Amino acid sequence: MLRNARRLARRALTRAINSGPILALQVGTDRRIARKASGLEPSARSGHIVISTVGLGNVGDQAMLEAFLDNSTEHVHVVMPATNSLTLPIRHAHRATLVHLPGLVDGMPYRRKNSRKAFVELVRSAKTCSVIGADIMDGGYSPRESVLRCSVLALAHRLGADTAVMGFSWNGNAHPLARDAIRGIASTTTLYARDPLSASRLKADGIRCTEVADTVFSFDQIDAPRDLLSWRSSQAHRRLVVVNASGLVASATMIREYVTAVSALRARDFAVLLVPHVLRQGDNDLNACSDVYSHFHADPAVHLVTRLMQPAEVSWIVSEAEAVFTGRMHLAILSLNHGTPPCVVSTQGKVEGMLSLFGLERYSLEPTVGLGSRAFDSILELTQDGLRDRLVTIHPTVRDMALSQFRHVNQHASHPRSLP
Template sequence: MNSLKAWLRETKQTLLNAPGLLFAIDRALFSVLPGRKDTGRYSLLLAPPGGGNIGDQAMVESFLENTEGPVRIIVRQHQEVRIPAAHQDRTECVQLRSLVYGGLPLRLLDSLRYRRLLGDARSLAVVGADIMDGAYNWRASVNRSNLACLASRQGVDTRILGFSWNGKADPRALAALRRAAEAGVSLLLRDPVSAARIRVDRVEGVTETADTVFAARTLDTSAADEWLAALPPGAPFALVNISGLVEKKTPQTGEYRTLIDGLLQRGLQVVLLPHVSRPGADDMTACRAVFDGYRDPRVHFVDRLLEPAQIRALAARARLVITGRMHLAIMSLYSRVPAITLASQGKVEGLMQLFGLDELCIEPRTGFGERVLGKADTVLDRLAEVRGRIDDRLPEVQERARLNFVLKQSAQKRPSSPRVAQVRAAQ
């Protein structure tokens, strides 16, 4: 009897969370509610999950830095996103807990609030990143596409910002994205490999761009000044990230000992840098596990999550970056520093192809420590050449990233090349 009750509860919950049912109810609601205003005041952003993920925060900040006027950001919880002081006066976070991840009946209330937000929106941007193909959570992927579809049908200029596509999309996520494209949603793929994959899946309306973080406009040198004070003056260092997500699939501690030992032998200091800290994929835990195995003053551990502008400034001073997180690679390339990156979810290959650095993408299989070390040797021996290749490609990549912020229904011109603001936190 208990097992039957549990099955019934689970079945009921599955039905109430079904994206198809939620989408049908949304369409019915939207059809009977008053139409939206001709012009909206706000730029509306559907935020990524955030909450302890520097990459997610960086994408939100890049949106703010490249979008003029008042902004409303839809979040699941307020603490998932931090609004920099420079944008607080014009930015409002709207908490809709159940809009993307919830089910009936609470989802119904959030749908009504979402419809009201669209009524005064001049545009909607959905942060696509790596969460549109269903690899992590197919229901959330479908819901995001459906919400974009509904907005476009209401006449709102709607975009899914720079996202990757792994080529093995969940069929339900693929169907929802096709429906959104047919409704007029702009699909902005962030690399040529993802664009090719999604075209093979017969999705229309694809524009090739680059990750939105390449359009960032700020640097903050405070953290670099603080953490690098522990290094000998002028000492070269490698910035090394150990991904908690990769750790779930591949044991890494031994691999990173091999790698770090090799970097130390080559005269580099090593700075361990977490990029994500949240349950189930915690870089802080993974980095500390490796750091605790050393009693070497040449190995350093940044024991807190930094801000995106701080990461960019810190990466700019590194000789080399080695990372299991793609957005750290993006911020390193932004700073013209080579980034050897462990590939996961099929999303890194296209990034490296943008720079002609396909060889810096390495699968995190057993023995990857030696392979990464060998690649590091090659990069360090040819550092001027590799940096030159990044320098040659970066302006075009940044221009592609700025395409994410061009509204198709407006008369505005393409955003001009950004000035990078140098800031330093007050001591």
């Protein structure tokens, strides 16, 4: 009974902090702080601020951060909602700093006070302030996270920083609070929609945006994971398919569908590598991938990755594959960077637009009964002759679209990075 009472209390608290009045109170406080701070003596400006996604064991979130760092210059303060959310790659350790500001873009009103104060000090001397928008801004997961990110960007603009929301999706049913919040900053903040479908939805909602591609389409790091080299060598005579079972769609029914797909692939003598892309409580891919692997653990041609991979390691894995079947969009993006065709389980309305950049929208698969057979049929189509060459030909155009949003950062640099 006590456990149920606590659960109900947590739900009530979540509803309260996501409510319009509580969010309006926080936004109003941000505005008052901005008005007060804007009257202070201006600081000399240098470097950039980027507000990261949640991370905490998400390869896609890590890849978006690394793409930002790879394509920016000068010092970058990476604002994170939690300690150890993400890591700094060694190649950027000399020019980036991780800053933990709890509650700034996702927390309770009482937790934001100190974080807001620290953020104001940072942004008063920064040239730019960017939010990695990803799939957060439409409020599909939490309207609070969208509204507070918009509020922080409005504060940063008032204090003199050039502001932007980097590559983000916009689903067909954005939360009204999120829609109002992003509409409120559209005149002062550059909004980069990361696929044509999101751009059209934003424009239909009366929100001005610039169409680009996901920042990870610019990611070009690659690193062979030593713990996979032996297995890959042992299966070099077989064509490889990478399979990701997402913790977002990990019901018993969906696990059976993944087992169906892997069984069909093995019947055609494909080697299968099960790769978790998110390892964290709540939507853990490793649990889902392990459930699938339990049906094949005696088969040496099926292998399970059991640790969190770095984006560069995932890039090597997908570069070795003939095709990818994934429930995570950024695994598909990393595969397309190497011409490897993916079929992708559709979640949050963000996959179709990305795939349309390569003419692959038909390979956005709904997580319903029959998924396993549809995925297998898709993989057979995707491994046909000539498709990989076509994807490699298209990729430079998509990469240039991804790079175009970094002009927001580099136009302020003392030594601008050359971009298309």
